[in-house]
Amino acid sequence: MKIECFLLGSAAALLAVTGARAADAITVAEPEAVEYVRVCDAYGKGFFYIPGTETCLKISGYVRYDAMGGDDVYKGGKYGTWQKKTRATLRFDARSETELGTLRSYIETEFNYENGSTADGIKLPHAYIELGGFRIGATDEIFGSFVGYAGDIINDDVINYNSDETNQVSYTFTGSNGFSAIIAAEQGDGVYVIDDYTPHLLAGAKYEQSWGGISGIAGYDSKAEEWGFKARLDVKLTDKVSAWVMGGYQTNYDDAPLARRNWFGTWEGDYAIWGGLAAKVSDKTTINAQLAYESEGTLAGALNVAYEIVPGFTVTPEFNYTKFDGARKNASLAKGGNDDAFGGIIRFQRNF
Numbered sequence: 001m002k003i004e005c006f007l008l009g010s011a012a013a014l015l016a017v018t019g020a021r022a023a024d025a026i027t028v029a030e031p032e033a034v035e036y037v038r039v040c041d042a043y044g045k046g047f048f049y050i051p052g053t054e055t056c057l058k059i060s061g062y063v064r065y066d067a068m069g070g071d072d073v074y075k076g077g078k079y080g081t082w083q084k085k086t087r088a089t090l091r092f093d094a095r096s097e098t099e100l101g102t103l104r105s106y107i108e109t110e111f112n113y114e115n116g117s118t119a120d121g122i123k124l125p126h127a128y129i130e131l132g133g134f135r136i137g138a139t140d141e142i143f144g145s146f147v148g149y150a151g152d153i154i155n156d157d158v159i160n161y162n163s164d165e166t167n168q169v170s171y172t173f174t175g176s177n178g179f180s181a182i183i184a185a186e187q188g189d190g191v192y193v194i195d196d197y198t199p200h201l202l203a204g205a206k207y208e209q210s211w212g213g214i215s216g217i218a219g220y221d222s223k224a225e226e227w228g229f230k231a232r233l234d235v236k237l238t239d240k241v242s243a244w245v246m247g248g249y250q251t252n253y254d255d256a257p258l259a260r261r262n263w264f265g266t267w268e269g270d271y272a273i274w275g276g277l278a279a280k281v282s283d284k285t286t287i288n289a290q291l292a293y294e295s296e297g298t299l300a301g302a303l304n305v306a307y308e309i310v311p312g313f314t315v316t317p318e319f320n321y322t323k324f325d326g327a328r329k330n331a332s333l334a335k336g337g338n339d340d341a342f343g344g345i346i347r348f349q350r351n352f
Helices: 002-023 326-334
Strands: 056-070 083-098 101-114 122-131 134-140 165-174 179-186 200-209 212-221 226-236 241-250 271-280 285-294 299-310 313-323 340-351
Touching: none
Parallel strands: none
Antiparallel strands: 056 083, 056 340, 083 101, 101 122, 122 134, 134 165, 165 179, 179 200, 200 212, 212 226, 226 241, 241 271, 271 285, 285 299, 299 313, 313 340
């Protein structure tokens, strides 16, 4: 009897305690809504919305490995061993729509490791803001970039057509019929940096259609008080073959000091001519060729084959030849080189 009373009492106590606890309110936090990354297709492939904003962002870049041997086709010297360079590049492209047009910011960084050294290995070649045709910031000098770079040749600037990156302000008008025009002011780079309040000035125009395009630009070096001019023609010969030709002219080349030419005249002589051809011979293979000549007498040629092993990974072997003359020949001979140079380079590049 005593045992039964004990069990009944224990059960009653347990029920009382359980009931008291059940009466206490238990607060459960509401789960926070998860905002998944949304694709932004307004500006092309690869863009996505930054969570919580209406800004679209694209992150891209590449990893590249170059191995070069033979002669130095730029200066005429002979390499004693392989020249190696590895580069990693990251690009950040952010865009959004405003009442004044598309607002864009673009950043590109470079990390270089060359011939066993990281000296001067980190660069910021591009960092600028765009809004409704206006651009301000640092990027490639417009005299080269507006009309278009040379062909898809690795050593495409043996006879140079473009100066370095520079701080700049520009406005580009884009019409609906393939016509566009640009006006710009630049600070210059190195010995070409302006030393008063007058910038280097540029103006150019371009007309593009399904058959190709034609473009031209003029630049005034306010420090040297000289001009540079460039024009280009692009033609699509077939669906798989395209060709281009470009010419440049600078004023008073003979009167310019050797250490500092015109900011826009990066070649040797009054004028220079470049031309190239690209042929897509298969879904994975493109052949590129280029010839260039400057009026001081130097001739440069290049031929490569770009082969895409798998999507995003391309191997490009290239052969280069330079026939030196004028100031370039004298510099080559002074360094123990010849009046011509044969060189080669192979590039491995993975884009993402």
